[in-house]
Amino acid sequence: xxxxxxxxxxxxxxxxxxxxxxxxxxxxxxxxxxxxxxxxxxxxxxxxxxxxxxxxxxxxxxxxxxxxxxxxxxxxxxxxxxxxxxxxxxxxxxxxxxxxxxxxxxxxxxxxxxxxxxxxxxxxxxxxxxxxxxxxxxxxxxxxxxxxxxxxxxxxxxxxxxxxxxxxxxxxxxxxxxxxxxxxxxxxxxxxxxxxxxxxxxxxxxxxxxxxxxxxxxxxxxxxxxxxxxxxxxxxxxxxxxxxxxxxxxxxxxxxxxxxxxxxxxxxxxxxxxxxxxxxxxxxxxxxxxxxxxxxxxxxxxxxxxxxxxxxxxxxxxxxxxxxxxxxxxxxxxxxxxxxxxxxxxxxxxxxxxxxxxxxxxxxxxxxxxxxxxxxxxxxxxxxxxxxxxxxxxxxxxxxxxxxxxxxxxxxxxxxxxxxxxxxxxxxxxxxxxxxxxxxxxxxxxxxxxxxxxxxxxxxxx
Amino acid sequence: xxxxxxxxxxxxxxxxxxxxxxxxxxxxxxxxxxxxxxxxxxxxxxxxxxxxxxxxxxxxxxxxxxxxxxxxxxxxxxxxxxxxxxxxxxxxxxxxxxxxxxxxxxxxxxxxxxxxxxxxxxxxxxxxxxxxxxxxxxxxxxxxxxxxxxxxxxxxxxxxxxxxxxxxxxxxxxxxxxxxxxxxxxxxxxxxxxxxxxxxxxxxxxxxxxxxxxxxxxxxxxxxxxxxxxxxxxxxxxxxxxxxxxxxxxxxxxxxxxxxxxxxxxxxxxxxxxxxxxxxxxxxxxxxxxxxxxxxxxxxxxxxxxxxxxxxxxxxxxxxxxxxxxxxxxxxxxxxxxxxxxxxxxxxxxxxxxxxxxxxxxxxxxxxxxxxxxxxxxxxxxxxxxxxxxxxxxxxxxxxxxxxxxxxxxxxxxxxxxxxxxxxxxxxx
Numbered sequence: 001x002x003x004x005x006x007x008x009x010x011x012x013x014x015x016x017x018x019x020x021x022x023x024x025x026x027x028x029x030x031x032x033x034x035x036x037x038x039x040x041x042x043x044x045x046x047x048x049x050x051x052x053x054x055x056x057x058x059x060x061x062x063x064x065x066x067x068x069x070x071x072x073x074x075x076x077x078x079x080x081x082x083x084x085x086x087x088x089x090x091x092x093x094x095x096x097x098x099x100x101x102x103x104x105x106x107x108x109x110x111x112x113x114x115x116x117x118x119x120x121x122x123x124x125x126x127x128x129x130x131x132x133x134x135x136x137x138x139x140x141x142x143x144x145x146x147x148x149x150x151x152x153x154x155x156x157x158x159x160x161x162x163x164x165x166x167x168x169x170x171x172x173x174x175x176x177x178x179x180x181x182x183x184x185x186x187x188x189x190x191x192x193x194x195x196x197x198x199x200x201x202x203x204x205x206x207x208x209x210x211x212x213x214x215x216x217x218x219x220x221x222x223x224x225x226x227x228x229x230x231x232x233x234x235x236x237x238x239x240x241x242x243x244x245x246x247x248x249x250x251x252x253x254x255x256x257x258x259x260x261x262x263x264x265x266x267x268x269x270x271x272x273x274x275x276x277x278x279x280x281x282x283x284x285x286x287x288x289x290x291x292x293x294x295x296x297x298x299x300x301x302x303x304x305x306x307x308x309x310x311x312x313x314x315x316x317x318x319x320x321x322x323x324x325x326x327x328x329x330x331x332x333x334x335x336x337x338x339x340x341x342x343x344x345x346x347x348x349x350x351x352x353x354x355x356x357x358x359x360x361x362x363x364x365x366x367x368x369x370x371x372x373x374x375x376x377x378x379x380x381x382x383x384x385x386x387x388x389x390x391x392x393x394x395x396x397x398x399x400x401x402x403x404x405x406x407x408x409x410x411x412x413x414x415x416x417x418x419x420x421x422x423x424x425x426x427x428x429x430x431x432x433x434x435x436x437x438x439x440x441x442x443x444x445x446x447x448x449x450x451x452x453x454x455x456x457x458x459x460x461x462x
Numbered sequence: 463x464x465x466x467x468x469x470x471x472x473x474x475x476x477x478x479x480x481x482x483x484x485x486x487x488x489x490x491x492x493x494x495x496x497x498x499x500x501x502x503x504x505x506x507x508x509x510x511x512x513x514x515x516x517x518x519x520x521x522x523x524x525x526x527x528x529x530x531x532x533x534x535x536x537x538x539x540x541x542x543x544x545x546x547x548x549x550x551x552x553x554x555x556x557x558x559x560x561x562x563x564x565x566x567x568x569x570x571x572x573x574x575x576x577x578x579x580x581x582x583x584x585x586x587x588x589x590x591x592x593x594x595x596x597x598x599x600x601x602x603x604x605x606x607x608x609x610x611x612x613x614x615x616x617x618x619x620x621x622x623x624x625x626x627x628x629x630x631x632x633x634x635x636x637x638x639x640x641x642x643x644x645x646x647x648x649x650x651x652x653x654x655x656x657x658x659x660x661x662x663x664x665x666x667x668x669x670x671x672x673x674x675x676x677x678x679x680x681x682x683x684x685x686x687x688x689x690x691x692x693x694x695x696x697x698x699x700x701x702x703x704x705x706x707x708x709x710x711x712x713x714x715x716x717x718x719x720x721x722x723x724x725x726x727x728x729x730x731x732x733x734x735x736x737x738x739x740x741x742x743x744x745x746x747x748x749x750x751x752x753x754x755x756x757x758x759x760x761x762x763x764x765x766x767x768x769x770x771x772x773x774x775x776x777x778x779x780x781x782x783x784x785x786x787x788x789x790x791x792x793x794x795x796x797x798x799x800x801x802x803x804x805x806x807x808x809x810x811x812x813x814x815x816x817x818x819x820x821x822x823x824x825x826x827x828x829x830x831x832x833x834x835x836x837x838x839x840x841x842x843x844x845x846x847x848x849x850x851x852x853x854x855x856x857x858x859x860x861x862x863x864x865x866x867x868x869x870x871x872x873x874x875x876x877x878x879x880x881x882x883x884x885x886x887x888x889x890x891x
Binding site for chain 1: 482485488500512522523526527530546547
């Protein structure tokens with residue numbers, strides 16, 4: 001930004017948010033050129049940090065008046081490039097908008113600004129004796145605005161759903177700087193289009209979130225965790241289907257393959273069964289009576305399906321040991337190689353055995369190390385490809401493998417992305433899943449709502 | 463200044479380490495500086511990205527990157543919590559060395575590091591000039607000490623509530639010791655460290671009292687040099703090497719079981735940084751490794767080697783004590799249990815404070831270069847100390863003691879700041 005026109009713009013942004021909240025230096029801009037996706041950084045032209053709702057709206061309008069592409073950024077933990085800015089565009093930070101405006105214990109909702117950190121919010125809610133279930137892996141830093149824009153999931157998806165299941169309403173800025181309202185504080189509301197639903201998973205392409213109304217629920221009174229050890233991955237994945245078929249919905253039902261088990265054990269020396277083909281990590285929660293009953297039935301199903309051993313946690317320490325193994329999965333895998341590509345193609349859960357088999361074939365076909373773990377209960381596996389992006393030949397094989405993972409998941413009736421989003425990383429594959437007509441329909445809608453195409457351009461564009 | 467070949471090699475090593483950062487951003491959750499500013503250039507992910515941008519020749523503003531890199535407490539909390547296990551402190555220290563090599567050490571730092579720190583007798587003589595010297599410090603040497611060696615920064619800035627230089631440094635009170643092991647069967651080499659020597663001699667005296675009481679033999683040679691952390695963080699590898707060589711020369715041929723220090727930073731530096739960052743020409747790698755293996759934090763030594771487990775000690779009802787974890791003990795060495803045990807062994811009525819393991823904001827030279835930020839982080843620590851209801855906050859690092867004294871003295875709550883060994887020494891009267 002060196003031309004007179006550019007410095008005039010810097011002045012206009014400064015007038016809205018204050019000069020301390022406008023960053024134009026090379027290093028400041030570079031620090032907002034990336035997110036957690038394995039993609040090349042892209043330099044924005046300017047970074048602004050509004051600290052009031054009004055300033056957020058005015059910044060949005062200023063961008064539109066000048067045809068400046070803008071990308072809203074929370075914690076930048078996106079795994080699909082959704083927060084990588086447009087070249088020379090504007091990055092709007094939400095970490096100046098971090099107020100929890102209301103937690104209503106009578107009507108079970110909360111109203112937040114977009115920059116509130118997920119775990120901070122969940123903790124505050126828990127302090128009032130309530131529960132906000134979505135728990136994406138990045139929750140200690142991720143923002144609620146980002147969670148809504150990506151429809152973030154987590155470990156509790158199976159029973160409690162994902163972010164979209166908790167968005168009751170929203171206020172957002174359109175590109176002209178008008179405040180648009182949708183949804184309400186009530187459980188039931190059919191007034192107007194479900195625009196807040198449209199905003200969920202819109203990846204910053206349709207509006208700039210100002211306030212979000214989130215649903216809260218009472219927490220479960222009891223929980224019981226267990227680890228089931230299997231000698232065959234097929235038996236483990238069939239067990240997942242059997243538990244659901246028995247009309248039991250565990251809060252969490254996670255799987256780890258042999259490669260991941262060995263890596264985790266090597267990482268923490270937690271005494272995991274390194275010869276096991278697969279582990280299922282299961283937690284049931286609810287009323288104490290129901291928990292005892294369901295835990296016993298899950299244990300019995302695991303045994304019947306051929307689990308060689310089942311370890312039930314009897315206290316908080318044992319429960320923590322089980323979940324520590326799951327928490328260690330990604331860090332342990334990530335330490336093996338410099339680059340870690342975390343995929344999230346998702347299949348109907350009955351297809352988990354077929355998807356696991358497909359991943360094995362893909363790993364052999366492209367001669368790649370793939371560790372697989374993830375949310376088996378909701379069909380959302382995380383095949384994790386371990387590589388070094390500087391090794392060009394191997395990186396090409398990685399790209400082919402990713403494409404084949406998508407193809408196989410789609411062939412099984414699945415989806416490209418369970419919870420990480422499309423962003424820049426998967427936009428070229430979009431047509432395979434939703435078809436050209438859907439892409440055209442989306443493009444017409446986007447054109448109507450954002451005529452100058454300033455809202456996070458290119459993201460999710462098929 | 464490092465020669466070009468060495469620089470190139472350092473950059474190459476750096477690239478191999480930098481690539482391990484997957485930009486997950488989890489460091490944002492734990493960085494005490496980021497919590498205050500919310501700026502990506504202040505958190506580790508941002509700094510690592512900047513270094514990659516510099517290495518890839520995308521970025522030109524190396525001066526700006528140098529500035530960003532120095533806005534860091536080096537508390538190591540990010541490294542202790544990094545999912546990818548990136549060796550962040552190694553990268554930052556190497557990068558500082560590379561950039562210092564590139565820009566050159568500022569003349570004031572050169573004067574301090576090479577003229578003073580690398581010459582302990584001169585350093586001691588100068589600091590012994592007492593009040594007269596402090597006058598000079600507070601006026602002319604302001605920036606000089608500030609940007610260089612914050613260990614000695616206390617009397618620097620006008621509105622600071624600082625600990626004055628001791629009128630009698632520890633080394634004057636106990637010039638040297640060479641006593642055999644007594645009933646304990648143990649003999650230690652004692653490395654008090656500069657801050658204990660020049661500001662908190664009572665910590666050194668407490669340690670010596672405990673050694674005597676527990677019949678531990680002590681080898682305390684005169685002429686100990688700084689452990690090197692201030693020069694290392696400023697990227698001055700040459701002086702760092704010199705200081706290691708001087709210290710190794712003093713200790714290499716002596717017989718002792720452990721080298722014990724009451725300073726968390728000295729312990730971490732000798733144990734973790736000497737062995738893999740010494741790049742001088744002397745053939746002393748073996749000596750450095752052996753010293754590192756035998757180096758112990760003083761509370762670790764007292765609890766694990768002397769068996770002071772506090773079992774059967776009834777806590778005194780009065781004087782509630784809380785504990786602050788120094789970064790160099792918790793993050794670098796994983797030591798959190800022993801100091802707490804020792805407080806109980808001293809009969810202390812211990813309460814845990816909130817965020818005990820969060821950095822106090824001192825960060826060596828960070829405190830001087832970025833005093834306002836340091837104060838914000840320190841005030842959060844002070845809030846937590848006050849909220850704990852404790853009358854005494856104990857810790858095991860004299861640099862943290864300086865920072866907490868500064869922050870707490872503004873509150874006028876009458877909360878004392880003491881080293882854990884002082885508490886224990888009091889209990890054996």
